[in-house]
Amino acid sequence: MPILTKRPNKTPLGIYIHVPFCRSKCQYCDFYSLATKDDSLIDGFLDAVCDHIKEAGELAPGYKVDTVYFGGGTPSFFGGDGMAEILNTIRRNFDVVSDAEITFEANPDSVSDRLLRRLRAEGFNRASLGIQSDSDEMLKKLGRPHTYAQAVSAYQKIRKAGFRNVSVDLMYGLPGQSLQDWLSTLDTVLRLLPEHISCYGLKIEEGTPFWGMRDVLNLPGDDEQAEMYLSAVEALRSRGFRQYEISNFCRKGMISRHNMKYWTGGEYLGFGPSASSDFAGKRYTLKRDLQAYINGIRDGGDIMEDIQEIPLRERAGEYLMLRLRTSVGIAAQEYEKAFLLPFAPLEEVLEKHRRYYHTTQTDTGRWVLTPRGYLVSNDVITDLLLAQDQSEPMKRI
Amino acid sequence: MTELSKIRNFSIIAHIDHGKSTLADRLLEECDAVDQRVRAEQLLDSMELERERGITIKATAVQLRYAADDGSIYSLNLIDTPGHVDFNYEVSRSLAACEGAVLVVDASQGVEAQTLANTYLAIDAGLEVLPVINKIDLPSARPAEVKAEVEDIIGIPAEDAPEISAKNGINIHAVLEMIVRDVPAPQGDREAPLQAMIFDSQYDSYRGVIVYTRIRQGTVRPGMDIKMMATGAVYKVVEVGTMSPGGLVSAPALGAGEVGYITASIKTVADTRVGDTITGLDRPASEPLPGYRPVQPMVFSGVYPADGSKYQDLRDALEKLKLNDASMSYEPESSIALGFGFRCGFLGLLHMEIIQERLEREYNLDLITTAPNVVYRVTKTSGETLMVYTPLDWPDPMEIQLAEEPFAKVSLIAPQDYVGNIMDLAQQRRGEFKDMVYLDASRVELHYEMPLNEIIYDFFDALKSRTRGYGSLDYELIGYRPSRLVKLDILLNGDMVDALSFILFADNAYPRARKICEKLKDNIPRAQFEIPVQAAIGGKIIARETIKALRKDVLAKCYGGDITRKKKLLEKQKEGKKRMRTFGTVSVPSEAFMAVLKLDDE
Numbered sequence: 001m002p003i004l005t006k007r008p009n010k011t012p013l014g015i016y017i018h019v020p021f022c023r024s025k026c027q028y029c030d031f032y033s034l035a036t037k038d039d040s041l042i043d044g045f046l047d048a049v050c051d052h053i054k055e056a057g058e059l060a061p062g063y064k065v066d067t068v069y070f071g072g073g074t075p076s077f078f079g080g081d082g083m084a085e086i087l088n089t090i091r092r093n094f095d096v097v098s099d100a101e102i103t104f105e106a107n108p109d110s111v112s113d114r115l116l117r118r119l120r121a122e123g124f125n126r127a128s129l130g131i132q133s134d135s136d137e138m139l140k141k142l143g144r145p146h147t148y149a150q151a152v153s154a155y156q157k158i159r160k161a162g163f164r165n166v167s168v169d170l171m172y173g174l175p176g177q178s179l180q181d182w183l184s185t186l187d188t189v190l191r192l193l194p195e196h197i198s199c200y201g202l203k204i205e206e207g208t209p210f211w212g213m214r215d216v217l218n219l220p221g222d223d224e225q226a227e228m229y230l231s232a233v234e235a236l237r238s239r240g241f242r243q244y245e246i247s248n249f250c251r252k253g254m255i256s257r258h259n260m261k262y263w264t265g266g267e268y269l270g271f272g273p274s275a276s277s278d279f280a281g282k283r284y285t286l287k288r289d290l291q292a293y294i295n296g297i298r299d300g301g302d303i304m305e306d307i308q309e310i311p312l313r314e315r316a317g318e319y320l321m322l323r324l325r326t327s328v329g330i331a332a333q334e335y336e337k338a339f340l341l342p343f344a345p346l347e348e349v350l351e352k353h354r355r356y357y358h359t360t361q362t363d364t365g366r367w368v369l370t371p372r373g374y375l376v377s378n379d380v381i382t383d384l385l386l387a388q389d390q391s392e393p394m395k396r397i
Numbered sequence: 398m399t400e401l402s403k404i405r406n407f408s409i410i411a412h413i414d415h416g417k418s419t420l421a422d423r424l425l426e427e428c429d430a431v432d433q434r435v436r437a438e439q440l441l442d443s444m445e446l447e448r449e450r451g452i453t454i455k456a457t458a459v460q461l462r463y464a465a466d467d468g469s470i471y472s473l474n475l476i477d478t479p480g481h482v483d484f485n486y487e488v489s490r491s492l493a494a495c496e497g498a499v500l501v502v503d504a505s506q507g508v509e510a511q512t513l514a515n516t517y518l519a520i521d522a523g524l525e526v527l528p529v530i531n532k533i534d535l536p537s538a539r540p541a542e543v544k545a546e547v548e549d550i551i552g553i554p555a556e557d558a559p560e561i562s563a564k565n566g567i568n569i570h571a572v573l574e575m576i577v578r579d580v581p582a583p584q585g586d587r588e589a590p591l592q593a594m595i596f597d598s599q600y601d602s603y604r605g606v607i608v609y610t611r612i613r614q615g616t617v618r619p620g621m622d623i624k625m626m627a628t629g630a631v632y633k634v635v636e637v638g639t640m641s642p643g644g645l646v647s648a649p650a651l652g653a654g655e656v657g658y659i660t661a662s663i664k665t666v667a668d669t670r671v672g673d674t675i676t677g678l679d680r681p682a683s684e685p686l687p688g689y690r691p692v693q694p695m696v697f698s699g700v701y702p703a704d705g706s707k708y709q710d711l712r713d714a715l716e717k718l719k720l721n722d723a724s725m726s727y728e729p730e731s732s733i734a735l736g737f738g739f740r741c742g743f744l745g746l747l748h749m750e751i752i753q754e755r756l757e758r759e760y761n762l763d764l765i766t767t768a769p770n771v772v773y774r775v776t777k778t779s780g781e782t783l784m785v786y787t788p789l790d791w792p793d794p795m796e797i798q799l800a801e802e803p804f805a806k807v808s809l810i811a812p813q814d815y816v817g818n819i820m821d822l823a824q825q826r827r828g829e830f831k832d833m834v835y836l837d838a839s840r841v842e843l844h845y846e847m848p849l850n851e852i853i854y855d856f857f858d859a860l861k862s863r864t865r866g867y868g869s870l871d872y873e874l875i876g877y878r879p880s881r882l883v884k885l886d887i888l889l890n891g892d893m894v895d896a897l898s899f900i901l902f903a904d905n906a907y908p909r910a911r912k913i914c915e916k917l918k919d920n921i922p923r924a925q926f927e928i929p930v931q932a933a934i935g936g937k938i939i940a941r942e943t944i945k946a947l948r949k950d951v952l953a954k955c956y957g958g959d960i961t962r963k964k965k966l967l968e969k970q971k972e973g974k975k976r977m978r979t980f981g982t983v984s985v986p987s988e989a990f991m992a993v994l995k996l997d998d999e
Contacts (some may be wrong), residue, residue: 016957031958201953247953262957276958283961294593306961318960321967325955356925376925378950382971389971 012064012097013279014261017086017273018051019072020290023109027143030205032274032288033073045290046082048297049271050089055297056269057093060279065094067258067268068102075148076106080118087122101126101165101257108154109146126256127158128167130199133174134188141175155192162312165254167196172232174202175217182228186235195254200247201225209286209290225334226375246374263322265315274305282309285370316341320384324377329368340394345387353380398587398616398652399472405580406474406611406656408492408763410519411501412509412869416531416996418564420501420572421475425642427569428461428473445717457597458494458609458656460639461819464579469885473576474656476596476611478515484744486692487724489518490672493688494596494611494656497525497580499572500547504530504538507546508836510810527579528555529572534562549675550836552603583651590682590883591615591623593659593675598666600720604635606663607645609656610675613686617659622678626685630668631678632661666723671694674863675738692724692743695803695874696749696853697786699730699767701738701897703976703987707762708737714760715739718752725752730787734896734980735765740787743769745855749818763976765987768899768994771850774801774877788898791884801877803849806831809860811868818863819843827902849874850903887917888931888938892981910940913993920989923947928983 006232020033021042034041070083083104090096103126104119111129131151133139139147146154158166167362170189172182189197204214220228233243245263248256261268270277273293276285284307288291296303310318316339323330332343350367353359358373358380369377411417461473478491492498498519502512517528528547530540540560559571592614599607617623621634638647640655644667651657658661663669671692674685702711715727726742743749749769756762773785775792776799785791807828809819818906820843823830828845836842852872860868883906887897899907912930917930921944928944955963977984 018958114783201949201951203953222949223945229949246951246955259956262955262960268957270957274958276960278957278960285961308961318964321964322955322960353925358925374951376947376950376972378952378967379925379947382967382974385967385971386974 008093011267012066013060013094014067014069014266014268015065015090015094016258016268017068017070017269017393018270018275018277018286019070019075019078019083020273021043021072021078022074023077023107023145024143025209027141027209028202028204031073034290037077040221041290042082044294045272046085048294049086051297052271052303053086053089053093056271060094060269063094065090065096066100067261068096068100070104070257072105074107074110074296075104076115077110080115080122083124084118084122086343087124100278103167103256103258105130106154106158107144107146108151111157112152113161116157116163120161120163125163126165126167128169128196128256129155129158130169131155131189132169133279134185135181138177142171150347152192155194165196167198167250167256168192168194168211169198171200171202172228173220175219177220177228179224179231181226183231183235188233188275190236190239196248196250196256197236197241198248199229199336201229201235217350229375230371242327243371243374243385246325246377258325263326264328265319265322284308302354312339313341315339317385317388320388321381324367324369324381324384325374327368329362329366331364331366336394341388342391342394345391346384349380349383349387353383398648398650399655401584401654402582403469403765404472404474404478404583404654405497405576406583407497407499407576407580407656408476408495408519408524409499409501410478410488410492410512410515411531412503412506412511412515415506415509415512416563417501417636418477420499420531420561420569421477423563423566423569424475424573425461426566427573428463434600448641458640459642460656461642463573463577466574471577471681472655473573474796476656480732486690486744488515489522489688490594490596491525491809492519492522493672493686494582494594494776495522495524497527497576499576500526500528500551500553501531501563502528502543503546504532504543505535506867507539507543507840508550508810509660510808510842510871511550513810513842514808514871516553525580526551526553527575528558529575530555530558530560531563533560534565545865546837546938583654585612585614587614587616587652587654589614589653590680591617591621591675591677592682592686593617595625595671595673595675597671598669598723600666600717601660604660604662606666606669606676606720607661608659608661608663608669609640610651610659611656612651612653614653614682615677616650617675617677618650623659623661623675624667624678624681624684625673626676626684627670627689627691628668630663632663634659634661635718636660638725656846665720667719669722686949692744694724694726694744695849696743696745696769696771697740698743698749698769699732699735699738699787700741700753701725701732701735701765701767701896703763703765703978705736705978710760711739711756711762711764714756714762715741717760718755722752724748725829732767732896734894735978737769738765742786753914755958762988765896765978765990766994767896767990770900771803771848771852773855773882773900775799776801787899788884788900789895791898791900794883799879800882802880802882804846804875805849805852805872806875807844807852807870807872808842808848809868809870810836810840811864812839813841815864815868816841816843819860819868821854822859822863823847825996826856845877847872848878848880850901884933885913886933887913888929888933889917889921889980889983889985890926890928891931892983893933893981894985896990901971903918906934907939910934914940914942916992917985917989918942918944920992921983921985924983926982 022033022035024035102124104124105128107130134148136147191246204210236249243249244255267279273290275287285305286303287305336344350359409417463471463473465471476491476494478488533540544555559568593610593612595608595610597609601607619634624631636647637651637659672689676682725743727739730740731737738902763871776782777796778798821839823845828847831844834842857870881903883903884900887894903919913929915934927946930942931938952963977986
């Protein structure tokens with residue numbers, strides 16, 4: 001029986017597919033993926049995801065879907081036939097709107113003209129290419145299975161296949177990297193004229209190969225990384241890119257609509273091992289284990305790693321934590337209306353941080369972080385969360 | 398009541414780790430007094446903390462029924478003694494409740510500083526001291542030599558001392574026979590006016606205070622009106638009885654020579670001071686038993702709730718703890734930096750740590766503790782003399798004519814190879830060498846006079862590490878001596894943080910100030926602005942560090958799969974901020990205070 005019918009279908013859903021396959025594991029990566037192209041696993045995954053989508057479609061009939069995102073892992077390595085089959089399954093079970101944003105992630109070593117033509121024909125309209133660096137030496141250090149020349153060639157193939165919305169991923173704060181190195185990487189890559197750029201500061205995560213080497217990696221210090229970040233923001237701004245999130249920049253109107261859902265409280269369903277969903281008031285994450293996921297779907301067993309019903313009070317915290325990552329920011333009326341909590345205590349904190357040029361207000365009075373504020377956003381957000389903790393629900397609305 | 402000739406009251410004394418508690422367990426087992434199944438690791442150390450730390454904090458007593466080889470049943474009262482220098486007075490009162498003491502000496506380590514100190518206490522209390530050589534199962538055991546040591550160093554006969562292994566239960570019977578044979582039976586007149594000495598007391602939420610006592614003269618019965626001779630408190634006895642290993646066993650009366658408990662609906666242990674004499678209200682004794690002195694805390698520190706709104710909770714917790722521990726003191730105090738809290742007095746640093754741990758554990762409080770200090774004596778130029786319990790009360794340097802600090806006589810024992818190390822350490826700690834005595838061919842006892850302040854920090858740990866654990870320590874206060882003392886103030890972003898001030902010897906000020914600034918720099922999180930950390934004496938800056946402004950604190954990636962995890966990270970960071978105290982413009986986490994306390998850890 002459908003359990004999710006009572007919600008009006010006004011706000012469309014996002015759908016995320018986690019494709020847990022890669023050619024090889026990068027030294028810094030802590031996403032769930034397997035360095036394999038084992039046929040039985042690939043087939044098992046494909047069947048499980050498609051069955052899972054069907055199941056979900058029955059539970060949530062008639063939902064409009066306006067973004068689909070294939071991430072990973074490396075979807076391009078997984079291949080066009082599989083992605084097409086999954087996308088078609090989504091279309092059959094959900095109402096994918098005609099102008100939906102349909103993104104796939106690709107690595108330079110696994111894109112071919114054939115793959116790209118196939119995806120374009122299936123309706124994919126946005127590509128996100130992992131370039132990371134323009135230095136072959138650095139790419140090697142990072143454990144990336146490609147050169148910069150391959151990245152350029154992949155980019156050109158994507159363009160040739162007709163994709164007009166292309167994003168590239170870059171990283172800064174890399175081992176031995178100087179501010180000059182970084183700015184020159186940015187300069188080189190910008191010559192490709194992408195519509196969208198994500199710039200991520202390298203974070204050494206526990207459980208990755210880099211973790212054990214962190215003391216000998218010669219990583220730039222915090223102050224240097226801060227410089228890298230602020231110079232990148234400035235360089236991108238001067239070339240006409242808008243910063244719409246801490247690590248994301250785009251040409252006008254070219255934001256990632258799918259990712260924006262994560263930061264603005266939109267609903268999304270995730271499929272595949274380790275994928276997360278936020279749907280019908282619950283946030284849940286699927287098991288970080290492909291075989292367990294496959295078995296769970298096949299046998300009707302448990303596939304959840306974690307599921308939580310998020311109370312309104314906690315949503316109010318998420319509103320601050322997530323929206324302030326973006327140029328959308330937060331606003332008094334919107335906040336008070338949604339959570340019945342007073343904005344005044346937050347305003348005090350925001351004013352305090354305005355003195356350090358961390359926060360500012362837009363023409364319409366919305367509070368947003370400045371680039372400097374993004375850099376210390378944890379500090380600002382935790383200050384706000386503290387003020388929120390101490391605030392009493394509003395007596396008058 | 399048991400016939401006097403069938404009672405033996407004794408303690409077990411030993412250097413730490415020589416096996417006192419293990420022997421006590423074996424004695425209990427041998428008397429079949431304990432149900433093996435309900436045995437905790439060490440029976441007499443019943444507080445959770447005691448068991449964790451392996452030291453006895455409070456004295457307890459237990460009565461054993463022993464069928465001796467002579468065919469009689471004896472009532473053996475074993476009175477345990479605390480095993481740390483902080484609790485010397487308690488030890489002396491426990492000993493005063495006995496006629497004999499079993500001296501446990503480790504068969505391989507021989508006589509140590511506390512062996513000596515405790516033996517002297519026992520001899521001073523007029524006890525028969527009966528040596529026992531323990532741990533003879535160890536390959537390194539040298540019982541014959543250790544016996545000779547006992548005779549030479551302590552001067553008591555040890556030829557016939559039982560050679561035992563408490564751990565393996567070897568020769569325990571011989572110890573019991575020795576107790577029956579050699580510990581004198583108690584004396585006393587059960588018809589005389591009541592004189593009962595309190596050697597411990599414990600608060601019980603149902604019965605009120607349970608007083609552990611040794612009856613010297615007379616008899617005490619339920620219904621009788623009693624008076625504490627030092628505090629003057631008067632109560633009506635509800636119940637008397639003895640302490641069996643299984644718990645309290647009520648009795649119709651307790652008479653001279655016996656050891657037992659009294660309950661009388663007493664609300665606070667402050668009324669039942671260790672060493673005080675209980676007498677009858679109607680037929681009082683003409684004078685109290687000798688030896689009582691009110692316990693004086695020697696180490697003071699500010700104790701504040703990490704969360705200022707928990708002040709009342711802290712007060713309630715201290716009140717409750719005080720019910721059970723009369724040797725701790727607390728007075729409200731307020732600091733500009735920390736708000737409202739208490740200046741608490743402790744017997745020593747161990748006592749302080751125990752109280753803090755109990756407050757945090759049993760009462761679920763998060764505390765900020767300021768650096769401990771001793772009590773200083775200052776004579777002002779006006780001629781007025783004051784005792785300074787907190788750096789907050791230290792007078793302006795211009796007003797000080799004479800500053801004095803308490804000194805202690807310190808006795809250190811170690812193998813002679815470590816004499817050089819000990820001398821270095823004692824010198825660093827401003828020790829004045831008195832003399833050195835060879836205890837035997839290889840071991841040396843050194844005597845120093847040293848400021849108490851230098852001992853209370855981490856002297857014992859430093860001694861242990863420089864003597865590979867062989868060094869042992871005992872000390873005793875000898876009074877105040879003039880000293881060059883200064884108050885060191887800490888400024889954060891230009892504002893003085895009074896709670897970080899402390900008093901120290903002038904020559905130590907510079908290195909200490911530098912270290913404290915470094916520690917604070919490492920422990921105070923970066924803020925939105927640069928924070929100078931300065932140390933000053935009387936307004937003159939003598940050390941400085943700078944905490945750079947916060948440049949980067951951001952989660953670069955946060956997509957659907959990251960939200961739960963990143964939320965937890967921020968939540969944790971927020972909780973950390975909650976525990977910070979804001980001084981002027983600077984937020985200081987409680988860990989920073991802890992770091993300042995642990996300065997000497999090089």
